[in-house]
Amino acid sequence: MSAVAVETRQARIVPALGRLATFVLVIAVLWGGWEGYKWLWETTGWTWPFVVDDTTMPHIHDILNAFREPVTAGGPALIHPLLDAAWFTAKEALAGFVLGAIFGFGLAVLLVHSRLLERGLLPYVVASQTVPILAIAPMVVIGLGSKGVEGWKAVSVLAAYLTFFPVAINSIRGLKSADPRAFELMDSYAASRWSILWRLRVPASMPYLFTALKISATAAVIGAIIGETPASIQDGLGGAIVNFNQYYSLQPTALWATNIVCAALGLVLFGLVALAERLLLHRAPEHVA
Amino acid sequence: MTEAGPSVVSIQGLTKSFRTGVTALADIDLEVAPREFVSLIGPSGCGKSTLLRIIGDLVGPSSGTVRVNGKTAHQARLDHDYGIVFQDPVLFDWRTVSKNVSLPLELLGWDRARRKERVAELLHLVELTGFESSRPWQLSGGMQQRVSIARALSFDPALLLMDEPFGALDEMTRERLNLELLGIWEKSASTIVFVTHSIPEAVFLSTRVVVMSARPGRISETIDVDLPYPRNAMTHEEPRFFELVTAVREALAAGHGRHGTRDAAGTTEER
Numbered sequence: 001m002s003a004v005a006v007e008t009r010q011a012r013i014v015p016a017l018g019r020l021a022t023f024v025l026v027i028a029v030l031w032g033g034w035e036g037y038k039w040l041w042e043t044t045g046w047t048w049p050f051v052v053d054d055t056t057m058p059h060i061h062d063i064l065n066a067f068r069e070p071v072t073a074g075g076p077a078l079i080h081p082l083l084d085a086a087w088f089t090a091k092e093a094l095a096g097f098v099l100g101a102i103f104g105f106g107l108a109v110l111l112v113h114s115r116l117l118e119r120g121l122l123p124y125v126v127a128s129q130t131v132p133i134l135a136i137a138p139m140v141v142i143g144l145g146s147k148g149v150e151g152w153k154a155v156s157v158l159a160a161y162l163t164f165f166p167v168a169i170n171s172i173r174g175l176k177s178a179d180p181r182a183f184e185l186m187d188s189y190a191a192s193r194w195s196i197l198w199r200l201r202v203p204a205s206m207p208y209l210f211t212a213l214k215i216s217a218t219a220a221v222i223g224a225i226i227g228e229t230p231a232s233i234q235d236g237l238g239g240a241i242v243n244f245n246q247y248y249s250l251q252p253t254a255l256w257a258t259n260i261v262c263a264a265l266g267l268v269l270f271g272l273v274a275l276a277e278r279l280l281l282h283r284a285p286e287h288v289a
Numbered sequence: 290m291t292e293a294g295p296s297v298v299s300i301q302g303l304t305k306s307f308r309t310g311v312t313a314l315a316d317i318d319l320e321v322a323p324r325e326f327v328s329l330i331g332p333s334g335c336g337k338s339t340l341l342r343i344i345g346d347l348v349g350p351s352s353g354t355v356r357v358n359g360k361t362a363h364q365a366r367l368d369h370d371y372g373i374v375f376q377d378p379v380l381f382d383w384r385t386v387s388k389n390v391s392l393p394l395e396l397l398g399w400d401r402a403r404r405k406e407r408v409a410e411l412l413h414l415v416e417l418t419g420f421e422s423s424r425p426w427q428l429s430g431g432m433q434q435r436v437s438i439a440r441a442l443s444f445d446p447a448l449l450l451m452d453e454p455f456g457a458l459d460e461m462t463r464e465r466l467n468l469e470l471l472g473i474w475e476k477s478a479s480t481i482v483f484v485t486h487s488i489p490e491a492v493f494l495s496t497r498v499v500v501m502s503a504r505p506g507r508i509s510e511t512i513d514v515d516l517p518y519p520r521n522a523m524t525h526e527e528p529r530f531f532e533l534v535t536a537v538r539e540a541l542a543a544g545h546g547r548h549g550t551r552d553a554a555g556t557t558e559e560r
Contacts, residue, residue, distance in 0.1 A: 181379045184347050188373045189396045190366050199392070203383040284382045284426035 031060055058253045063260070066253035078254060082240065082261050089224050089236035090265055092152050096159020097220035097269065101213060103160065104167030108205075109197065111168075112175040122172075129165045133158060133226055141231035151233045158227035163216040170212035174205025210277040217269040225262060237262050295359055296320045297448050297480040298344055303353030304505075305339055312505035313339045317353070319499065319508065323447075326474060326481045328491035328498045330537065332545065336506025337484045338452050344482060345373055345450050358447055369397065371448040372441030376456045378433035380425035380440075386412070387421040390439045397444055411439040414473060431462040435469070442473065449474075449481045455490070464522075467493055471520060488541070492516075492533045493524060500537060502544030509544035512536055 034057070041052035050056060067079040107125070111118040137158055144154040178200050186196045228238025237258060244255040298321035305314040313336040321327050329337040342348040343355055346362040357365035365371065372393070380389045390411055391404045399407070412418050415435040425433055434454060441449055455463040467490060474481055485491050491498045495514050502509040514533055516524060524530055 179377070179379060181375050181377060182381070184342075185373065185375070185379050187347055188345055188366065188371070189369065189393050191396050195396055199395075200381070203381065206383070282383055282424060284424070 034060055055249060055252050058256060063253045063256040066251075066257045071251070071254060078257060082237075082258060085235065085237045085240045085258075086261050086265050088152065089221070089228070089238065089262075090269075092155045092224040092227070092236065093159050093220040093265070093269060095153070096156035096161075096223060097163050097216060099156060100160035100163025100216060100220065101167050104164035104212070104216075105171050105209065107164065107168045108171030108175055109201075111172055112201070113193070118172070125165065125168060128161075133162065133223060134230060136161070137227045137230045141227070141233075151231060152235070155224055155227035155231060155233060155236070159220040159223035162219040162223035166212040166215045166219070167209065170208045171205055174208025175201045177208060178204035206281055207283055210273065210281065213273045213277075214270055217273045218266040221262070221266040221269060237265070295323075296356075297323050297325070297358060298482065299354075299356040299359075300344070301354050303340075303343065303355060304351050305336065305343060305348070306351045314343075314350075315505040315507055317506075317508060321480060321482060323480055324478065325497060326483065326495045328483045328485055328495040329501060330485055330488065330491045330498055330541065331501030331506070332503050332541070333486070334506075335501040335503040337501055340501075340506070341450050341452050341482060341484050344448075345371055347373075365448075369393070369444055370446055371450050372444070372446040374434075374437050374441045374449070374451045374454045376453040378425070378430075378437040380433055380436055382425050385422045385424060386417065386428070386436050389425060389436055390443055392440060393444050407443060408439075411443055414442070415439045415469070429462075431458055431466060434458065434466065438470070438473070442477070442479075445477070445479075447479060449479050451481060451483045453484050453486070456485070456487075463487075463490070468521065470494065471518070475519060488534050488537050489525070489530075492530060492537060493520060498533075498537050500540040500544060502541075507544075510540040512540060 038052055038057045038059070040046075046052070054062070067082070068077050070076060071078055071081070107121075111121060137155075140157055140161075141151060141154040144157065145151065182200055182204075183196070186200055191199070224236065225238040225241065227233075228236045229242055233239055234243070240258050241255065241262075244251070244258055248255055298319065300317055300319040303314060303317040304312065306312045317340065319327075329340060331337050339348060343350050344357060344362060346355075346357075346366040355362040358368075358370050360368065360370070381392070384392070387405075387408050390408045391399075394404045394407060408421070409418070412421065415438055417432060417435055417439070420428065420432070425436065428436070438454070441451075455466050458466065471494060481494075483491075483494060492514055498512045498514060499508055500510040500512065501507065512533065516527065516529055516533070
């Protein structure tokens with residue numbers, strides 16, 4: 001028994017250490033690559049494809065330092081307003097993500113139950129994604145704003161707009177993915193459509209759903225950030241990007257620091273989905289991505 | 290083994306044609322009495338699986354009547370009169386072994402305590418006690434098929450439909466499961482219709498072997514198996530067993546000769 005326990009603990013720790021080592025290595029390589037490129041171009045004076053200096057490529061330690069320094073004299077360290085902005089954007093992204101996931105999954109459930117609806121609606125679902133979000137963002141924010149909807153809620157609708165599509169498309173596949181024999185089995189029990197949905201279609205679709213949710217997690221953050229910009233919402237990361245863009249030549253590190261926070265937010269949301277998948281999904285190894 | 294009484298399965302003048310124009314089954318008449326163990330055997334494409342699905346109302350016939358337990362096949366399905374076992378175990382891998390076995394009981398609305406008791410009984414029957422919370426993919430093929438049999442038996446259906454249930458297993462596992470299946474059948478009051486293409490398996494298990502021929506699928510011969518029960522590993526070595534195996538093989542060959550198309554090599558081409 002104890003031998004088994006030790007073995008399973010080892011089986012958990014060894015890959016965890018391996019993953020940590022890989023992570024450190026990747027960071028080191030990226031860091032080295034950035035600084036090496038900067039050093040080589042600066043010492044040789046090469047200007048192709050662009051001029052390398054502290055404005056175009058600040059030192060990474062300068063970018064990290066920027067978190068601790070105030071943007072305006074006497075103000076709080078940059079990290080504080082950035083975290084506030086990240087929280088604001090996270091709220092938009094999360095609300096949009098949940099909204100989009102529910103809508104996308106619901107749409108998929110509807111479409112798999114009616115071939116007519118699937119044929120009729122699916123082309124429009126696909127077409128909806130060819131409309132650039134930059135074009136519809138002001139319409140949505142202004143349109144909903146005129147109804148008294150708060151700005152962040154309107155932006156979350158835009159995040160939902162990017163989320164629902166991969167969820168709907170993957171869920172349609174997932175809801176149809178069960179073995180035809182499994183459907184026959186349920187028929188042999190004279191199971192209702194509702195039972196077949198809950199006991200067969202939905203659980204069979206879970207690996208597909210989680211794959212979609214992982215894509216959507218990052219897409220929702222992008223949607224929230226992009227949604228803020230044309231709507232002139234200042235409180236989120238989109239607002240921070242627009243703001244620091246204007247002062248880039250004076251303070252390039254602030255924009256780079258903001259980029260790091262944006263990426264981190266996407267990763268956190270992705271990580272939450274991956275964690276939920278691991279806790280909730282008990283499928284055969286070949287079904288788990 | 291055959292007892293008097295109304296047939297569990299009663300088929301008259303059944304034909305089945307697919308939309309492609311292929312006639313899968315023609316002129317099928319078959320009566321299966323209570324407590325019988327009937328095997329359907331025939332070459333691939335003779336429609337034996339289709340016949341099983343028609344009995345289970347999973348596929349509709351083109352013409353003819355099919356009655357199960359004196360009702361239409363449709364009504365029998367709605368009344369949960371049969372359990373089915375496929376060649377693949379078709380277990381839901383998001384459910385534990387226990388939960389897979391209790392799936393039909395959930396659909397029938399049994400309460401949790403009753404389900405738990407019944408599942409324990411069934412897992413004991415198929416010798417899987419201790420695997421309640423295992424996941425299907427953690428079990429061997431033979432064990433998975435035993436879970437699937439337990440699931441089919443769970444609500445004690447009068448009729449068990451089995452579609453080559455041991456076809457994907459190795460010979461040793463198949464022989465062991467054959468013995469277990471006979472044990473289960475002898476203890477229960479159920480009637481079994483069993484599709485196979487193994488001649489010894491059909492003879493070993495059945496009270497009656499229904500030999501089918503292909504294109505279109507017909508019943509070419511019915512052979513009563515008069516080997517006494519309980520049968521065991523020694524049954525395989527009895528002279529009467531060999532005689533019956535030979536009889537079934539000859540019936541299959543005759544069916545082939547009549548309806549199949551032989552090429553120069555003497556092998557019969559499928560489809």
